[in-house]
Amino acid sequence: MKTSEIGVRDRLLDAADRLFYREGVRAVGIDRVLAEAGAAKASLYQHFGCKDQLVASSLERRTGDARANIEAYLADTPPSQRALKFFDWVVEWAESKDFRGCPLQHMVSELTDAAHPARAVARDQREWFGERFREWTMAAGVKDPTATARALVVLFDGAVAGSEVDGPQRATDARWMATKLLAG
Amino acid sequence: MKTSEIGVRDRLLDAADRLFYREGVRAVGIDRVLAEAGAAKASLYQHFGCKDQLVASSLERRTGDARANIEAYLADTPPSQRALKFFDWVVEWAESKDFRGCPLQHMVSELTDAAHPARAVARDQREWFGERFREWTMAAGVKDPTATARALVVLFDGAVAGSEVDGPQRATDARWMATKLLAG
DNA sequence: TTGACAATAGACCGATCTGTCTGTACTGTC
DNA sequence: GACAGTACAGACAGATCGGTCTATTGTCAA
Numbered sequence: 533m534k535t536s537e538i539g540v541r542d543r544l545l546d547a548a549d550r551l552f553y554r555e556g557v558r559a560v561g562i563d564r565v566l567a568e569a570g571a572a573k574a575s576l577y578q579h580f581g582c583k584d585q586l587v588a589s590s591l592e593r594r595t596g597d598a599r600a601n602i603e604a605y606l607a608d609t610p611p612s613q614r615a616l617k618f619f620d621w622v623v624e625w626a627e628s629k630d631f632r633g634c635p636l637q638h639m640v641s642e643l644t645d646a647a648h649p650a651r652a653v654a655r656d657q658r659e660w661f662g663e664r665f666r667e668w669t670m671a672a673g674v675k676d677p678t679a680t681a682r683a684l685v686v687l688f689d690g691a692v693a694g695s696e697v698d699g700p701q702r703a704t705d706a707r708w709m710a711t712k713l714l715a716g
Numbered sequence: 717m718k719t720s721e722i723g724v725r726d727r728l729l730d731a732a733d734r735l736f737y738r739e740g741v742r743a744v745g746i747d748r749v750l751a752e753a754g755a756a757k758a759s760l761y762q763h764f765g766c767k768d769q770l771v772a773s774s775l776e777r778r779t780g781d782a783r784a785n786i787e788a789y790l791a792d793t794p795p796s797q798r799a800l801k802f803f804d805w806v807v808e809w810a811e812s813k814d815f816r817g818c819p820l821q822h823m824v825s826e827l828t829d830a831a832h833p834a835r836a837v838a839r840d841q842r843e844w845f846g847e848r849f850r851e852w853t854m855a856a857g858v859k860d861p862t863a864t865a866r867a868l869v870v871l872f873d874g875a876v877a878g879s880e881v882d883g884p885q886r887a888t889d890a891r892w893m894a895t896k897l898l899a900g
Numbered sequence: 901t902t903g904a905c906a907a908t909a910g911a912c913c914g915a916t917c918t919g920t921c922t923g924t925a926c927t928g929t930c
Numbered sequence: 931g932a933c934a935g936t937a938c939a940g941a942c943a944g945a946t947c948g949g950t951c952t953a954t955t956g957t958c959a960a
Contacts, residue, residue, distance in 0.1 A: 540906085540907065540908095554828070555828050556742070556825065556826055556828060558740070558742040558743060558826075559742060559826070559828065561946070561947060561948080562947080562948060562949085563946085563947085563948095570908095571907085571908080572907060572908040572909060572910085573908090573909085573910080573949080573950090574906095574907075574908075574909090574950090574951090575906080575907060575908075577948095577949070577950080578906085578907085582948080582949080583947095583948065583949090632828075633824075633825060634877075636881065637821070637825070637877055637880070637881065638825050640817075640880060640881050641740065641817060641821070641822050641825050641826070641880070642740055642742075642743070642825070642826065644738070644739050644740060644743065644816075654881070658881060658882060679889075679892065682885075682886075682889040683889055683890075683892065683893045685874075685878060685886070685889070686871060686874035686875060686878055686886055686889050686890045686893060687870060687871070687874055687893075688874070689873070689874040689877040689878040689881075689886070690869075690870035690871055690872070690873040690874025690875070690877070690878075690890075691870060691874075692877075693818075693821055693873040693874070693876075693877040694869060694870055694873040696821070696824060696825070697820065697821065697824050697838070697842060697873075698842060701866075702866075702869070702870055702873070705863075705866040705867055705869070705870050706867075706870045706874075708863065708867065709867045709870060709871075709893075709897070712897070712900075713893070713896070716896075716900065724936085724937065724938095745916070745917060745918080746917080746918060746919085747916090747917085747918095754938095755937080755938080756937060756938040756939060756940085757919085757920090757938090757939085757940080758920090758921090758936095758937075758938075758939090759936080759937055759938075761918095761919070761920080762936085762937085766918080766919080767917095767918065767919090
């Protein structure tokens with residue numbers, strides 16, 4: 533591999549993540565990923581061993597990117613305002629051109645085997661979200677931070693799932709409710 | 717067919733709905749449905765023409781059953797209390813043994829083709845939900861029934877999606893928020 | 901120059917998928 | 931008893947799936 537170019541492993545993760553998110557894990561075959569990545573089959577199995585591991589690895593990279601993305605988005609916002617500001621991020625995401633719902637939800641929906649490696653990645657990300665919400669509601673100084681944080685998780689899930697089905701209006705509805713919840 | 721038994725069409729819908737909901741549309745092949753229904757392949761294609769139509773028909777029957785189920789559940793509740801009572805139904809659903817998230821969400825997630833016949837069924841059901849929520853919030857006499865109804869949709873979606881991933885606690889969290897919203 | 905290594909290209913395997921087809925058995929009606 | 935209609939049973943076709951394999955190319959270091 534020429535060091536000036538993107539390595540084949542990253543090209544595979546890029547292509548896999550894009551296709552799996554857009555069309556679903558089961559709807560996209562290995563060959564599609566290889567064509568999109570411009571990679572050889574042997575490279576895929578050399579780096580990932582099997583399709584399931586490629587799925588897990590691509591999801592892992594996506595969740596890692598999402599965390600960094602969210603933290604950067606909130607960096608300039610005072611901690612007490614971050615819970616609310618987060619819903620601005622959700623609205624922007626839901627309104628973005630390629631938005632198609634929550635990749636974690638899709639994985640859990642499609643990969644019914646609880647032992648699938650991607651499930652562990654999803655669990656990690658959900659825990660991370662739970663911790664962030666607790667952190668943000670604590671900083672917001674609300675009366676019952678734990679219950680409020682849990683309610684915000686519901687609003688977040690509802691915003692993303694609803695926007696996938698009905699359009700991004702659901703995300704702004706969720707933000708409206710988050711505003712009420714954090715104010716009262 | 718002997719009239720005293722269940723017709724093959726209904727057996728196919730039963731088996732299809734059960735398997736598709738449990739494992740996903742793409743994960744379950746025609747042969748699995750036939751075996752579960754005890755039906756012949758020719759019967760399936762005689763009644764439904766193709767798999768996609770079987771998917772749509774089984775979803776349609778499920779949504780019809782769900783409407784009847786919900787209306788029966790709320791029949792004894794005064795209209796002003798129905799919005800809140802509905803979330804009791806959601807909690808019971810999320811806590812039921814075979815709960816595995818929202819079949820509409822799964823369909824939209826798995827069937828990315830917007831022209832898929834099951835998509836129209838999903839749209840119908842979503843509209844029905846929207847109308848019921850408006851009806852219930854109007855009857856509840858809240859200040860802003862339209863915005864409240866939309867917020868309740870978000871809570872409903874969040875309850876179901878969240879419960880699929882994290883367990884039924886999410887549904888009780890949503891009910892808690894609905895109580896706050898409808899009281900204030 | 902040679903050899904190790906990483907990557908490409910693509911044939912190949914067995915399994916599974918949707919859908920079509922032929923043939924057979926049962927039931928109710930004329 | 932002949933017939934139409936419905937359902938079962940399962941072979942078969944063509945495509946695609948995940949995964950293995952061999953052969954080849956290009957790069958870098960010794």
